[in-house]
Every structure is written in C-alpha cells, then in structure tokens.
Amino acid sequence: MSRMKLVMAAAIAAAVVQLLCVHPADAATPAAGATDDAAPKPPIKRAGPDDLAPRTAIVVQDNVAMRAAAKDSAPAQAQLWRGEALEIRGERPDHFQVYDYRRERGGFVRKSALLPLSGSAAQPESLLAALRVVRQQPGMEALGLGLAAAYVQAASVARINGPEGAEALDAMGSLAERLAERASRATPRPDGALTSADTQVAAQLDVAARYGLRFRTLEREGGAMQLCYDGEAFRRVLAMAAATPEQKARAALALTRTDCLDPAATPAQREPMDQWRADVLDKVDLGDPLLATFWRNRVLMRQTGVWSSLAFLRARRVSVPAQLQVDAASAAARRALEAFARVVPAELSDDDQPSYNDAAMRGNAMRWLALPAGPSEQSIGGFRLSTAAGPAGETCLTLTLNGAREGSAALLRHCGWGLLMTASARINREGNAIAIASMPMDGWRELWLLRRAPQGWRVTVLPPVAAQPGLGYAEFAGWVPGGKEALVARESRAEGRYKRSYELVDLDTLETKRQAGDAAMLGAFQRWQAADWRGGTLSLR
Numbered sequence: 001m002s003r004m005k006l007v008m009a010a011a012i013a014a015a016v017v018q019l020l021c022v023h024p025a026d027a028a029t030p031a032a033g034a035t036d037d038a039a040p041k042p043p044i045k046r047a048g049p050d051d052l053a054p055r056t057a058i059v060v061q062d063n064v065a066m067r068a069a070a071k072d073s074a075p076a077q078a079q080l081w082r083g084e085a086l087e088i089r090g091e092r093p094d095h096f097q098v099y100d101y102r103r104e105r106g107g108f109v110r111k112s113a114l115l116p117l118s119g120s121a122a123q124p125e126s127l128l129a130a131l132r133v134v135r136q137q138p139g140m141e142a143l144g145l146g147l148a149a150a151y152v153q154a155a156s157v158a159r160i161n162g163p164e165g166a167e168a169l170d171a172m173g174s175l176a177e178r179l180a181e182r183a184s185r186a187t188p189r190p191d192g193a194l195t196s197a198d199t200q201v202a203a204q205l206d207v208a209a210r211y212g213l214r215f216r217t218l219e220r221e222g223g224a225m226q227l228c229y230d231g232e233a234f235r236r237v238l239a240m241a242a243a244t245p246e247q248k249a250r251a252a253l254a255l256t257r258t259d260c261l262d263p264a265a266t267p268a269q270r271e272p273m274d275q276w277r278a279d280v281l282d283k284v285d286l287g288d289p290l291l292a293t294f295w296r297n298r299v300l301m302r303q304t305g306v307w308s309s310l311a312f313l314r315a316r317r318v319s320v321p322a323q324l325q326v327d328a329a330s331a332a333a334r335r336a337l338e339a340f341a342r343v344v345p346a347e348l349s350d351d352d353q354p355s356y357n358d359a360a361m362r363g364n365a366m367r368w369l370a371l372p373a374g375p376s377e378q379s380i381g382g383f384r385l386s387t388a389a390g391p392a393g394e395t396c397l398t399l400t401l402n403g404a405r406e407g408s409a410a411l412l413r414h415c416g417w418g419l420l421m422t423a424s425a426r427i428n429r430e431g432n433a434i435a436i437a438s439m440p441m442d443g444w445r446e447l448w449l450l451r452r453a454p455q456g457w458r459v460t461v462l463p464p465v466a467a468q469p470g471l472g473y474a475e476f477a478g479w480v481p482g483g484k485e486a487l488v489a490r491e492s493r494a495e496g497r498y499k500r501s502y503e504l505v506d507l508d509t510l511e512t513k514r515q516a517g518d519a520a521m522l523g524a525f526q527r528w529q530a531a532d533w534r535g536g537t538l539s540l541r
Contacts, residue, residue, distance in 0.1 A: 056122075057096065057114040058146045059084040062200055066107035070095035077107040081203040083142030084210070085149075088116060102210060117150055124159055127151040128168060135171045141179040142204035148172040149211045166243040170250065173233035176213050177254055179204055180227040183215075218262060221468070228260035238283055245284070245291035249299050252284045256302055271313045277306045286342075293347040300339045301352070301359035307336035308362040311369050312442045315419055326373045333369035336362070340538065357498060358471060361491055364538035365445040365473045368421040368437055380434065381427040383411070390415040397436070399450060399457060412450060412457040416440065426476055426530070430483030433507055435476035445473035447488065451507055460510055462488060470494030475537065477502070478530040484508065487525055489539045500539070 059080045067074040070092040078100065080086075086109070090097035096114055099106040120126055127150050134144040151168045152160065159165055183201045205215065205227075213233075218226040234251035237243050243251070256277040265273065281303050286296050315329035340363045348356055377386040382402050390396035397420060399412040418440035425436045434450040438461070447462040464472030472492025479486055484507050491500040503515040504524045519525040519540060534540065 055088055055118070056150075057086050057088050057098065057116045058143070058150065059086065059109075059113060060115050060143060061113045062203070064109060064113040066098065066100065066105070066109050068107055070097070070108040074108070077105055078103055080109065080113070081142060081200075081207055082140065083144070083146035083204070083207040085146060086114070088114075117154075122150075122154060124151055124155040124164065127154060128164055131168065131171050135175060138178070138182075139200075141175040141182070142207040144175040145172060145179075145208055145211050145213065148175070161240070161242060163242045163244070166237055166240045166247055169233045169237050169240075170243070170247045172213075173229070173231065173237065173251065173254060176208060176215075176229040176233065179208060180215055180229045183227045184225065216260070218260070220263065226259060228257070229254075231255045238280070245288045246295055249284050249291060249295040252280050253298055253302055255280050256306060258305060267313055267316060271310065271317075274306055274310050274313065278303070278310065281306060293344055294349060294352065297343050297347055297352060298355065300343050301355050303339035304336045304343075304359040305362045307332050307339065308366045309442050311336060311366045312419065312439065315369055329369050330371075330373070333366045336366060337370055339363075345541070354493075354498070357491070357500075358493060360538045360541055361471050361473060361493065362443050364475070364491070365439060365443055367536060367538065368424045371423050373423060375422070378422065378425070380425055381431050383427070383431075383434070385422065385425055385434075385436075387420055387422055393417060395420045397448075397459075399434070412459060414448075414459045416461075418446065424476070426479075428479040428483055428486070429481065432483045433479070433486065435486065437475065441469060443471045444469045445475065447474040447476055449486070449507070449510070462490075462505075462510065464490050464492035465494050465497075465499060467492070467494040467497075475533070475539070476530070477525065477533045477537070477539075478528045480504070480524060480528050485513070485524070487529060489519070489533075489537065491539060502539075 059082055062081050064080040065076040066078045066080055067076055080100075084100070086096075086098040086100055088096050088098055089106070091111070092108070094111055095108040096111055096116075097106070098109050098114075115121065117127075127147055131144055131147040131151060134140045134147060148168050148171055152165075155165060155168075160168075179201070183205060186198050186201060208215075214230045216228045216230060218228065220226050231251075231254055234254045237247050237251040238255070261270070261273065281299055284299050285291065286299060311329045311332035314332055315326070317328075340359055343356065343359070345356070376388070377384065379385075379402055384400045384402050384404075386398045386400070388396050388398070394415040394417055396413060396415040398410045400408070400410050416438060418438035421437040421439065425434060427434045432452040436448045436450070437445055438448050439445045444464065446464070449460050449462060450457060451460065462474045463469070464474045470493055472490070472494060474488060474490045477487040477489045486505050486507055488503045488505050489501075490503065492498070501515045501517060502519045502522050502525050503512045504522065505511070506513050514522060514524070516522040516525075519529070
C-alpha cells in the first residue's frame with residue numbers, strides 16, 4: 001500500500017485493520033463451550049489461501065448474536081451491531097464462521113446478517129453505491145461508516161484523491177455528525193435505565209470509535225450533554241482539490257458549528273478559535289457558479305455569526321491600544337453586516353429560517369460597532385455623557401449638565417460589565433429620557449433607559465426578554481412626542497423559545513402598552529419610528 005493510502009486509512013480508523021488483516025483460515029476454531037448437535041452436521045467449508053471465498057464481512061443488522069455453534073439455540077458469544085467488520089473463516093449452509101479481532105472471539109453468525117466483501121461487492125464502485133443508499137437512511141450511520149472504511153481500504157490512491165474519494169469522506173463526516181446529533185438528543189430516564197434507542201446509539205458510537213472517529217463531549221446549561229464529531233473527515237474534504245463546492249460548504253459549516261464550541265473557553269481562548277472558524281469559512285468560494293444559492297446563504301449566515309463574535313471579543317480586549325482595539329472591532333462588525341446583506345431570503349428553506357433569525361440577531365446586536373465609536377465624553381441635548389473604566393473591569397456612565405461646575409455632583413452614575421456603545425445614545429425632544437445600547441455578552445444586547453423622575457435621574461435596563469440570557473437584542477426605535485412613551489424592538493432566542501416583537505413602552509412604568517409581531521401592525525411605529533433606526537436595523541428584514 002502506498003504512503004498516501006496508508007495516511008488516508010490511518011486518518012479514518014484504527015479499526016480498519018480488521019478489514020486489512022488476513023489470518024490463516026486453519027487457525028479458526030469454534031469458541032470454547034460450543035456443543036455438538038445430536039444429528040450429523042454438514043462439514044464447515046474452510047477458506048483456503050487460493051480460495052475465492054470472502055474473507056471479510058460487515059454486519060448489516062443491529063443486535064445480531066454471534067453464537068458458539070451454527071444453530072439458533074447455541075449460547076451467544078457476543079451481540080454485534082451494524083457496521084462491525086468480521087473475518088470469515090468458514091461457512092455452513094446458513095451460517096458463517098467468523099472471528100472478531102476486537103473482542104478476540106470467534107463464533108457463528110447467520111448469513112442474512114452479514115454482507116460479505118468479495119467479488120463485485122468488494123469493488124470500490126459497489127461500496128460507494130451502497131454508501132450512497134445508506135447515507136440517506138437515519139439510524140444506519142454505523143453501517144455507513146463501515147462501508148466508507150471498506151471503500152478507503154479497497155480504493156486506489158487515484159480514486160481516494162479524486163471526486164469519489166471526496167464523496168466517501170464527505171459521507172463519512174456527515175454520518176459521524178448525524179450520529180453525534182442523535183446521541184445529543186437522547187434524554188436519560190429519571191430512573192437511569194437505558195432505552196433500546198439509547199443502547200443502539202451507544203453501540204453505534206462504539207462502532208464509530210473502532211474506525212478511528214473521535215467525538216467530544218460538552219456540558220451545556222441544565223446538565224445537558226452535547227456530543228460533537230471532531231471533523232477530521234471534513235478537514236480532509238476541505239483540503240481536496242477534487243471536492244465539489246457543495247462538499248466544501250458542508251465541510252466548512254460542520255467545522256464551524258456554534259453549538260460545538262467549548263462553553264468554558266475564556267475570551268483569550270475563544271478569539272483565536274473564532275478567527276480559525278472565519279478562516280475556514282473563507283475557504284469556500286462563494287462566487288463559484290456551481291454552488292447553489294441556499295448553500296451560499298448558509299455559509300453567509302455562519303460568517304455573520306462568527307464575525308459578530310469576533311467584533312465583540314476584539315472590542316473587549318484591553319491588551320492592545322484603544323484605537324487599534326476599536327478599528328479591529330469595527331472591521332469585524334462590518335464583515336458581519338456585509339455577509340448578512342448578501343443573504344438571499346427568497347432562497348431560504350424552512351430549515352434555514354432559525355439560522356437566518358440567529359444571524360440577524362447576532363449581526364444586529366453588534367451593528368453599532370460598525371460605525372465610528374462615539375467619544376468617551378459627548379454632549380447630548382443639554383447634558384454631557386461620559387464613560388470611564390470602573391472597578392473590576394466595569395464601564396461607568398456619568399450624566400451631568402452641560403456647563404456644570406467642575407466637582408459638582410453628577411445627575412447619574414451607573415456602572416456595568418457590558419460593552420457600552422456610546423454612538424447609540426439618543427435623547428428625546430422633551431429632554432427627560434436618554435436611550436443607549438449596552439452589550440454584556442456576545443450576542444446579547446440590552447437597552448439602557450435613563451429617565452428623569454421626581455427623585456432625580458435613574459437608569460433601567462431593558463433586556464431582550466425576561467429569561468436566562470441567550471441570543472437577542474432590545475433596541476431603541478424612536479420616541480413618541482410627549483416624553484412619556486418610547487418605541488422598542490426586541491428579538492430573542494432564550495430558554496428554547498424564539499420571539500420578535502415591536503412595543504410601545506411607558507417611560508414611567510416601563511410596561512409594554514401595546515405590541516405586535518410586525519412593525520406595520522403598530523400605528524405608533526408607523527408614525528414615530530426613528531429614521532436612523534429604520535435605515536440601520538436588521539429587525540425589519
């Protein structure tokens with residue numbers, strides 16, 4: 001086997017050795033404990049060195065018994081699962097005598113449960129054709145991985161480096177990703193008992209591990225576990241010249257999944273990770289005419305999310321000069337908005353709609369960073385707003401009267417850990433309310449409302465939704481004349497629920513007086529929405 005072929009086989013699996021190893025057939029013996037039938041048995045047909053009998057087979061059914069003798073009443077030596085590779089050492093009329101090198105155990109398996117790899121069935125064309133069929137069937141992931149490994153073993157170097165090899169690796173990555181998703185969706189029973197579906201998924205993961213596929217386990221909020229494929233097959237597809245634009249797009253999307261990022265990563269660890277994700281997405285040629293529009297949309301939506309995260313991380317860095325920090329964050333935010341602007345909504349499928357909404361929320365949360373940053377001290381109406389670093393990494397906002405004497409008491413001082421976007425500050429005509437955007441975490445933008453009350457100025461924070469922070473924004477959309485009401489647009493996905501609303505908010509109580517899912521359905525939005533909000537927001541997509 002050539003060096004290239006060895007590299008490909010090693011990348012896919014350590015257990016493909018089962019498919020490569022050939023042991024003398026005369027070394028095969030029935031497992032200990034086998035009992036003899038009372039009636040005479042037909043002799044076992046042995047596979048000699050010059051025999052054309054199959055020497056390798058793949059299990060095609062789940063929960064198949066490997067028995068001590070060629071009869072259904074014999075004791076079971078092991079339970080086999082789809083995709084496992086066995087060596088065939090002999091046969092009876094309705095059974096194969098096999099040996100499992102992983103379990104170091106031999107026995108008999110019914111022929112109907114095995115796919116012998118011999119003759120035309122062992123040719124790369126046949127294996128790839130079978131892989132195409134199995135790939136489309138949920139629950140058959142382990143069998144598909146076994147067929148993909150058999151294809152890599154049988155194919156030449158030219159085939160592996162060509163379009164067929166790219167297709168096989170693409171199928172292997174897709175099957176592994178689908179298997180990880182099935183395992184992540186499994187819900188444990190309160191009593192800890194395993195269901196048949198849990199057992200099947202666990203067994204198929206074990207089969208995938210035999211072929212060298214690796215998975216990472218991440219813990220999510222609430223104790224839920226997320227299983228993610230490490231993406232080795234997709235990395236190879238992305239580097240292959242013979243891969244189609246669709247295969248490269250699918251590989252890039254699989255390698256840059258947001259839900260497979262380590263939630264415990266620090267900002268210093270997260271930024272190079274997001275930069276790597278951005279570089280991976282850039283490897284997809286979005287200008288290729290052979291790339292379907294809906295695949296281009298998916299890559300653009302992912303780019304929107306990745307560059308938005310990079311903008312937030314860069315804006316929060318304190319280890320670089322302030323101007324470089326602002327410039328880097330602004331460039332990343334512009335990349336996010338440019339990618340979202342290229343999405344073609346008419347070509348979105350129903351499955352893509354949640355991703356489209358998520359990309360819009362991430363891009364809209366960071367859109368103020370794409371504009372020139374406001375000064376740390378600025379006049380707004382008859383007041384002066386200033387920001388300064390506070391204790392323990394906080395940012396403090398101070399409100400004073402224009403022309404106030406130095407050392408005089410401030411009208412308001414409020415500190416928080418969010419990224420305060422001073423360019424978003426807006427004051428109403430009556431001068432009794434100011435709105436400003438703050439972003440305490442990536443993808444979550446809040447609205448600070450500074451209001452003048454009889455007791456003095458005070459600040460209230462309006463979150464995207466009254467729930468555990470997830471993804472979303474609450475943004476100022478306009479003032480209603482009279483100084484008692486404001487327009488607020490909110491969109492969020494938190495605690496498993498998605499909501500978008502346009503609200504008329506009372507400034508005294510901050511209660512929502514009226515709301516609608518469409519801005520056109522709310523008269524106040526039609527009359528009093530701010531022009532700069534309408535021109536810049538992604539909420540009205």
